[in-house]
Amino acid sequence: MFARRAWIVLWKDLLTERRSKESLNALFFFAFLLLLLFEFALGPDRERLAAALPGLLWLGFVLAGLLGLGRTFLVERENDCWEGLVLTPGDKSAIYLGKLAGNFLLMLIVEVVLLALFGIFYNVDLWSALAPLSVVMILGTAGLAAVGTLFAAMTARVRARELLFPLLLLPVQVPVLLATVKATEAVLQGLPLAEVGQWLKLVAAADIIYLVVGLLTFEFILEA
Amino acid sequence: MTRWLGWLAALGLLAGLAMGFGYAPKDAVQGNVQRIMYLHVPSILTAYVAFALVLAGSLGFLFTRRLAWDRLAHAAGEIGVVFTALTLVSGSIWGKPTWGTWWTWDARLTSTAILFVVYVGYLLLRSMAEERDRGARYAAVVGIMGAVNIPIVHFSVLWWRTLHQPPTILSPERAPMAPAMLRALLVNVVALLLVFLYLLSKRLTVRRLEDELRA
Numbered sequence: 519m520f521a522r523r524a525w526i527v528l529w530k531d532l533l534t535e536r537r538s539k540e541s542l543n544a545l546f547f548f549a550f551l552l553l554l555l556f557e558f559a560l561g562p563d564r565e566r567l568a569a570a571l572p573g574l575l576w577l578g579f580v581l582a583g584l585l586g587l588g589r590t591f592l593v594e595r596e597n598d599c600w601e602g603l604v605l606t607p608g609d610k611s612a613i614y615l616g617k618l619a620g621n622f623l624l625m626l627i628v629e630v631v632l633l634a635l636f637g638i639f640y641n642v643d644l645w646s647a648l649a650p651l652s653v654v655m656i657l658g659t660a661g662l663a664a665v666g667t668l669f670a671a672m673t674a675r676v677r678a679r680e681l682l683f684p685l686l687l688l689p690v691q692v693p694v695l696l697a698t699v700k701a702t703e704a705v706l707q708g709l710p711l712a713e714v715g716q717w718l719k720l721v722a723a724a725d726i727i728y729l730v731v732g733l734l735t736f737e738f739i740l741e742a
Numbered sequence: 743m744t745r746w747l748g749w750l751a752a753l754g755l756l757a758g759l760a761m762g763f764g765y766a767p768k769d770a771v772q773g774n775v776q777r778i779m780y781l782h783v784p785s786i787l788t789a790y791v792a793f794a795l796v797l798a799g800s801l802g803f804l805f806t807r808r809l810a811w812d813r814l815a816h817a818a819g820e821i822g823v824v825f826t827a828l829t830l831v832s833g834s835i836w837g838k839p840t841w842g843t844w845w846t847w848d849a850r851l852t853s854t855a856i857l858f859v860v861y862v863g864y865l866l867l868r869s870m871a872e873e874r875d876r877g878a879r880y881a882a883v884v885g886i887m888g889a890v891n892i893p894i895v896h897f898s899v900l901w902w903r904t905l906h907q908p909p910t911i912l913s914p915e916r917a918p919m920a921p922a923m924l925r926a927l928l929v930n931v932v933a934l935l936l937v938f939l940y941l942l943s944k945r946l947t948v949r950r951l952e953d954e955l956r957a
Contacts, residue, residue, distance in 0.1 A: 665887065668883070668887070669884075672867075672880045672883065672884075675876070676867070676870045676871045676872070676877075676880070677870045677871075677872060678870050682863075682866060682867060682870055685863045685866055686863045686864075686866075686867060686884060688859075689856060689859040689860040689863055690860060690887060690888070690891050692856050692895060692898070693856075693891070693894045693895045693897075693898035693899070694898075696898045696899065696902050697898050700901075700902065716901060717901070720894065720897060720898055720901075723894065724891075724894045727890055727891075727894065728887075731883075731886060731887055731890055735804070735882075735883045735886060735887075738804055738879045738882065738883060739879065739880065739883060741879075
């Protein structure tokens with residue numbers, strides 16, 4: 519029943535997104551803008567760009583995440599949807615899980631597009647490192663989405679929402695960002711995943727901890 | 743009660759100053775600059791106590807829904823941020839003559855800076871939630887998330903880079919420190935904890951009165 523309720527929330531969000539294409543279209547365009555910005559900030563020097571690539575990549579993911587994740591619960595404020603969620607019988611953490619899954623998918627799609635854009639426009643070879651890189655991306659995105667979904671529910675209903683969401687999310691995400699940037703750096707240099715096992719374990723541990731805190735505390739955020 | 747704590751704290755600070763400047767010997771290598779430690783180390787220990795209270799207050803509020811727990815978390819969070827800032831500033835003042843730089847991205851400096859921004863975010867959230875009860879619930883969730891994140895921050899930053907000397911008091915081996923210095927340090931730890939308790943009891947009174955006014 520729990521999984522079914524989470525699935526219903528996920529399905530509803532995916533359907534809304536497919537019909538409106540609101541978030542995805544904006545995020546694709548934002549990813550492209552970021553690419554231009556990074557290029558202008560660092561200049562056309564290939565070597566400098568290549569050295570900064572792991573950091574830029576994750577900076578791009580996080581910035582896109584700030585825009586995308588922050589909107590998670592805005593759609594629920596229309597037509598009294600929020601009341602509908604509050605009145606849902608049973609464990610509220612199913613709603614969190616559904617929203618989280620939707621955000622995770624959304625972020626992954628944007629990240630894949632951003633990655634492809636990086637590969638094309640900066641002329642870097644990402645194919646050879648694609649398999650280990652995707653492991654790093656999935657782990658990092660899970661952490662980002664787990665905290666982002668929780669905090670988005672919170673900031674949907676406070677003053678200065680768009681200001682507060684990054685201010686809460688970024689400090690908590692620092693360890694995940696450190697670990698994923700380090701791991702991405704190693705992976706792009708052609709090192710095997712085993713070389714960065716320590717970092718991956720850290721991110722995985724962080725993912726699990728964030729997820730558990732999110733599942734346990736979500737009901738306190740949703741009420742009234 | 744609060745007044746007594748205030749006097750005790752003032753007495754403790756005086757004793758701490760006397761111990762730090764009079765009783766404790768001058769450091770053989772660093773000279774007088776080392777005396778900043780008598781403020782630096784007690785500040786961060788006090789901040790840790792404060793953030794532990796934020797966690798306790800957050801959990802207490804979510805379980806019991808009594809505003810007293812929330813007031814404890816809020817007051818401790820505010821004072822914790824002040825003491826973390828004190829740690830960062832005193833460390834910088836010490837670092838300039840000793841390491842030759844105000845700031846370096848060493849593991850413990852970085853993790854303290856992250857601790858600082860996490861709890862500043864926590865205080866910002868509190869100031870932006872309009873309804874009392876909702877603000878308390880949200881803050882409790884952020885308080886818990888901030889606390890469970892501390893070990894993750896610790897390890898990530900430790901592996902990321904490591905210039906700071908290993909911790910002196912909270913290490914398993916015997917402290918590699920002259921006994922007179924250690925005594926002066928401990929007096930200052932007690933003094934700052936007293937200051938913390940005094941400020942905490944003041945803030946708790948103010949918050950309680952605010953809640954009574956609102957009710």
